[in-house]
Amino acid sequence: MDFITENGNQYNILRWSNSLSFDTRNRSVLPDKGALHRISVEIALPSLGDSLEYYKISYKTQWYTPIFEDYIFSLKGNIGYGDSYGDTKGGLPFFENFYAGGPKSVRGYEENTLGPEDSLGRPLGGNLRLVGSAEVILPVPFFKDVKSVRIAGFFDAGNVYGNDEDFDASELRYSVGLSGIWVSPFGLVSASIAQPIADQAGDDIQNFQFTFGTSF
Numbered sequence: 294m295d296f297i298t299e300n301g302n303q304y305n306i307l308r309w310s311n312s313l314s315f316d317t318r319n320r321s322v323l324p325d326k327g328a329l330h331r332i333s334v335e336i337a338l339p340s341l342g343d344s345l346e347y348y349k350i351s352y353k354t355q356w357y358t359p360i361f362e363d364y365i366f367s368l369k370g371n372i373g374y375g376d377s378y379g380d381t382k383g384g385l386p387f388f389e390n391f392y393a394g395g396p397k398s399v400r401g402y403e404e405n406t407l408g409p410e411d412s413l414g415r416p417l418g419g420n421l422r423l424v425g426s427a428e429v430i431l432p433v434p435f436f437k438d439v440k441s442v443r444i445a446g447f448f449d450a451g452n453v454y455g456n457d458e459d460f461d462a463s464e465l466r467y468s469v470g471l472s473g474i475w476v477s478p479f480g481l482v483s484a485s486i487a488q489p490i491a492d493q494a495g496d497d498i499q500n501f502q503f504t505f506g507t508s509f
Contacts, residue, residue, distance in 0.1 A: 299382040300345065307340040318357065322476055323443050325365045325430070329355040339379060346379035347386055357430075365430035367445070371398070373422040376456075384456030390418025391453050394466075396502040398424045399451045401468035401487030403497035408453035414495070421460065424451030428472075441476040449487070467491055480505055 311334055318327035335349045351373040360366045375385035394416075395404025409417045428445040449468045454460060470487030484503045492498060 296383040296387050300386075301343060303343060305340050305342045305344040307338045307344065308335060309338055310335040318355070322481070323440060323474065324355075324357050326357050326359060328357070329353070345377070345386060346381040347375060347377045347389065349373065349375035349385070349389060360429075363432040367426075367428040367430060369426045369428075371422065371424040371451075375420045385420035387417065390420065391422035392416065392418045393422055393424055393451050393453045394497070395499075396483060396485060396504045399449045399466055399468060400447070400470060400472070400485045400502060401449070401489040401498065401500060402466060402492075403499045404502075406497040407451070407466055409455040409458070410495075417455065419453035419455040419458070421454040421458075422451070423453075423460070423465070425449070443474045445472050445474075446470070447472055447485075447487075465491075466496070 312331060314329065314331040316327070316329045318324035318329055331353045333349075333351045333353075337345050337347045339346055351371070354368075354370045356368045358366055373391045375389060375391070377384050377386070392405035392408070393399055394402035394407035397404075399407060405418070406416045408419045411417055426447055426449045428447045430443060430445045433439065433442050433444055447470055450465055452465050454464070467490040468487040469490060470485055472483060472485035474481065474483045476482075482503075482505055484501070486501050488500065489496065489498055
């Protein structure tokens with residue numbers, strides 16, 4: 294790989310990371326009003342020996358507002374960017390790449406498959422990630438007063454771009470669908486059925502997705 298050719302295959306990495314959040318949501322799990330903004334920074338600092346020098350910056354936002362009775366409108370976004378600096382060449386190290394696609398980013402595509410690929414068709418990720426989602430959260434039939442269950446119609450968009458690529462809006466992938474979330478005694482359970490829009494040849498499609506853990 295070009296990065297290994299430029300920098301070798303043994304490194305010292307001294308990382309520093311921090312994050313800053315501003316959260317006005319009425320609750321952290323399944324909120325229905327308020328907003329979250331979080332910026333995270335990670336820097337690989339110069340150190341002794343063959344050290345790598347790079348940085349990653351991520352910004353995450355969520356916004357919720359009631360629009361009509363029990364209907365809620367939500368916008369979410371996630372932007373990530375990274376690059377090398379100093380004596381490190383070749384951009385963001387490949388093992389620090391961002392990924393997109395799947396139930397926690399662009400639903401309807403297989404997890405972590407969007408963006409650049411190698412000669413065998415395997416996803417490589419990239420140094421720039423842009424992901425966004427708009428949702429209308431709907432009342433749950435027969436469970437109107439239950440706060441642990443949620444269904445929503447969604448529109449997702451996003452992709453990742455490699456170190457040697459510029460942002461190209463025509464490369465964005467989109468999907469629409471329905472999702473359901475249940476806060477079970479064992480943790481968050483989510484499922485979605487999605488239809489990709491403007492997908493291209495070679496995209497890995499996965500219309501139904503099921504996952505445990507945090508949602509987008």
